[in-house]
Amino acid sequence: MPKKTAASLNANRSSLVHKMRYALRNPGKVAPYVRRSARDLKLRLTHRDHVDYYRAVMASDAARDPKAAVGSQNEERWLALGQMQFDYLIEHGLRPEHRMLDIGCGNLRAGWRLIDYLDTGGYYGIDISPDILIAAKGVLAERGLQDKLPHLTITRDLTFSFLPEGHFDVVHAHSVFSHSPIEVIDECLAHVGRILAPDGFFDFTYDRTEGTEHHVLREDFYYRTDTLLDLATKHGLSARFMEDWEERPHGQSKIRVTVKG
Numbered sequence: 411m412p413k414k415t416a417a418s419l420n421a422n423r424s425s426l427v428h429k430m431r432y433a434l435r436n437p438g439k440v441a442p443y444v445r446r447s448a449r450d451l452k453l454r455l456t457h458r459d460h461v462d463y464y465r466a467v468m469a470s471d472a473a474r475d476p477k478a479a480v481g482s483q484n485e486e487r488w489l490a491l492g493q494m495q496f497d498y499l500i501e502h503g504l505r506p507e508h509r510m511l512d513i514g515c516g517n518l519r520a521g522w523r524l525i526d527y528l529d530t531g532g533y534y535g536i537d538i539s540p541d542i543l544i545a546a547k548g549v550l551a552e553r554g555l556q557d558k559l560p561h562l563t564i565t566r567d568l569t570f571s572f573l574p575e576g577h578f579d580v581v582h583a584h585s586v587f588s589h590s591p592i593e594v595i596d597e598c599l600a601h602v603g604r605i606l607a608p609d610g611f612f613d614f615t616y617d618r619t620e621g622t623e624h625h626v627l628r629e630d631f632y633y634r635t636d637t638l639l640d641l642a643t644k645h646g647l648s649a650r651f652m653e654d655w656e657e658r659p660h661g662q663s664k665i666r667v668t669v670k671g
């Protein structure tokens with residue numbers, strides 16, 4: 411994955427001009443994009459609510475390949491992306507005794523390493539997709555991590571109403587807000603402060619644009635950093651852009667949210 415360039419940060423991927431230029435540069439990607447657009451249109455027409463729609467997208471993608479469904483085209487990339495998330499968390503405060511909530515845990519790309527690292531019962535993964543959670547249980551078994559007794563739970567919203575107050579030292583959402591409309595992010599930021607421990611933090615990634623905010627097929631959403639920082643502030647949280655995440659070879663950016671400054 412290339413580092414972010416001014417051109418990529420200013421691109422509006424939903425515009426016709428961008429799509430035509432991209433198609434000319436990548437003719438081999440046109441047919442798969444057309445197929446995906448047709449499938450997504452059908453799913454949008456049959457699932458009007460975003461979570462229902464995205465759950466159906468995940469069901470379709472996971473049926474083909476769970477690793478590709480979370481965005482990694484092969485085993486090597488899947489392992490590397492999980493390692494990148496894990497290393498960053500370790501370098502930025504995660505400790506074995508911490509209690510961690512992984513929002514949109516997928517098939518445990520980072521989760522299996524986190525489960526292995528954390529004390530027994532310390533990992534709590536939630537996801538909207540039953541299909542990817544079934545794949546997650548497969549990864550858990552393959553990695554021999556049954557004794558770590560992680561929680562893997564389906565959710566349909568991000569109100570966290572079933573979780574205890576002040577419980578989690580670390581909350582994490584990697585490549586989740588990049589697939590979320592602003593109402594979903596707003597809901598998460600409105601409620602995450604309640605479940606964070608006083609010194610806890612919430613790290614999330616997002617697809618950053620420095621141009622116009624937009625989405626592609628209601629699958630990929632691009633936000634300006636200030637929009638997300640302001641949203642966190644509106645909910646009484648402190649938020650900062652994680653500058654050193656930009657050094658990683660990853661297309662998204664990262665923000666850290668805390669309850670106090």
Ligand SMILES: C[S@@+](CC[C@H](N)C(=O)[O-])C[C@H]1O[C@@H](n2cnc3c(N)ncnc32)[C@H](O)[C@@H]1O
Nearest residue numbers: 480481514515516519537538539542584585586
């Ligand atoms: C690109 S995958 C990333 C999975 C995992 N975080 C990782 O890095 O491997 C996005 C995941 O977020 C889940 N997801 C999307 N929207 C969600 C939401 N509103 N609440 C919880 N999970 C969500 C999807 O089902 C999917 O498993």
